[in-house]
Amino acid sequence: MSKRILIVGGGLAGTITANGLCRQLGGALGKGEVSITMLGNTDQHMYQPGLLYIPFGAMRETELFRDQRKVLDRRVNFLLDPATNIDVDGNKVECQSGKSISYDYLVIATGSRIVPEEIPGMAEGAHWFYDLDGARKMRNALAEFDGGKIVVNVNAPHKCPVAPLEISFMLHHHLAKRGLADKTEITYTYPIGRLHALEPVAHWTSAEFDKFGIKSETFFNAKSVDPAAKTIESEEGSTLPYDLLVTIPPHRGAEVIEASDLGAGGWVPTDRYSLNREGSTNVFVVGDTTNIPISKAGSTAHYEADTLVDNLASLVLEGRTARPYDGKVFCFVETGMDTGTYVWFNYETPPNPGPPSKMIHWSKLAYNRLYWLSARGLL
Amino acid sequence: MTTTTIDARGSYCPGPLLELIAGLKLIEIGDEIEVWSSDMGSVKDIPEWVAKVGHEMGETVEQDGYWSLRIRKSK
Incomplete structure (x- = not known):
């Protein structure tokens, strides 16, 4: 049979x-x-x-x-x-x-799917790029942005754990090219006591953020967003003002x-x-x-x-x-609009990201096309 | 009161604390989570976060090659 x-x-x-x-x-x-x-x-x-x-x-x-x-x-x-x-x-x-x-x-x-509605005010007050509609709205908001405070807020659980870093670097570089870097303050928030789940990535990120003047707040789990006041409050008792809130919403299956x-x-x-x-x-x-x-x-x-x-x-x-x-995982990490790095690890081997390079960025751009071969099971 | 076990041994990403934060969103106030972590850093960073947010830390027990940490959801 x-x-x-x-x-x-x-x-x-x-x-x-x-x-x-x-x-x-x-x-x-x-x-x-x-x-x-x-x-x-x-x-x-x-x-x-x-x-x-x-x-x-x-x-x-x-x-x-x-x-x-x-x-x-x-x-x-x-x-x-x-x-x-x-x-x-x-x-x-x-x-x-x-x-x-x-x-x-x-x-x-x-x-998995994003559930911004599980945090009061988030769906109304925040932008994200984890679905097409959200990415379109964020594109429009970014086009209108002419300087101010940007909060990049990361919630648990979420997929693609390097994307919050990538969007932070890309925002900085994008706004710098538009001449808005001096008028913009980017603050990245993360749920635990460092900048990324992977400790070596967190250390590396800290140095990169310092280089670009990106601020950060750790132990920050969004409790609510007030779209009228343009503030986001954390479970840990912190409140941050924003002009543009970019969130990595919590996920569910x-x-x-x-x-x-x-x-x-x-x-x-x-x-x-x-x-x-x-x-x-x-x-x-x-x-x-x-x-x-x-x-x-x-x-x-x-x-x-x-x-x-x-x-x-x-x-x-x-x-x-x-x-x-x-347990193998391999992730490219965009570190701006023209450089990148990568991390890989498995159940036994910890990650160890190398220095960013243009070559790795180009590799990621190539993969953006090669993906279709992956999906077909050819790569 | 129910207890959920999160076996985060060998987890580099997202790691035991992020697994705990995600897990707490799925249980009721008064319920407990027991996190198993092979990362010694969890013995420090989990109690630190639990105290900061206002949940209740239970006992931490060193097992054979990992730590078991018990947390009660309080809010």
Whole structure:
């Protein structure tokens, strides 16, 4: 009987998994021994890291999108039908259309979403670039900005942990080019007692911020925003005035995870090595959806998906898994509009960022294009 | 009162304290979180933040290669 693989979610993790499985299971797919179905929320695949460039006009919106069906291997049965309930005991997923789809193996790749509305006043008083609408509004606000106080506020949890640093550096360089550096004060706030979760990155950032005159306040978790007074207050009792508030809003996992009672906050308890949902042998979790204590980032999703492809293909063909996920994460870090660096680490190896260079910046710009090969499982 | 365990051992990013901050948003006042951290820095920075915000710090126990820190959500 044909083995049915069902992937819920068409973001980077789900797409790499689907395409990778097609490559490894080509023979079995051809013989009808395996089927791969994906349930998606949208027929457009978005390159999310590109949103960082939208407020500065450094990428066009059209560059961020491709037709999901064209990004996917044609052997994937893609259904534009969002999952509404995931029944891991019954091995089936219910969809918005009313369909119920049974599976032998399930991959949950439902991702994360921003929830600025969870902090009073934030949705009304802040700007962000973590979705297209927000990035557009921030672009407009930045165009009108003619100097004053900018607060870059970071909340937990959030995905792409280097993006708050990147936006700070890019804001500085962008405003300097417009001749507004002397009229602008940028203050970066971070939830814990240093400037970044990664200690070496925090040390490096501190020196870079000093170089550019970017101020900072640590132990700052947003409690509320007062859009009329233009202030942001922290749980720790600090209040900062702003003319332009750029926030990294708190995140949650997908609503379907909470609706299906699969994990608080939408994060599914997941074995950090096997990527199995805890308590399931035929359910796997990849990307932001896991509760694994590592960065929620595109590269995490990519390396997890690579591992899962090997394991799931081995499971289907040979009845065994191939290898554990080693916790690998690799992130480019834009350190301005024309330089960059990178960090990588895994469960055993701490990160150690090198000095910024133009070459690394160009590598990131190249990756912004090469992403589509990643999504197709070719890179 | 319920207790949620966050196994943040080996976590460089986001790290134990950020995991705790995120976890506290998902529990009720009076509930507790037990954070497991293999980073000795957590023994200092978690109590520091907990005191600053006004939650309640419970016991910290050194286990075999990691620390277990208990925090009660107070507000």
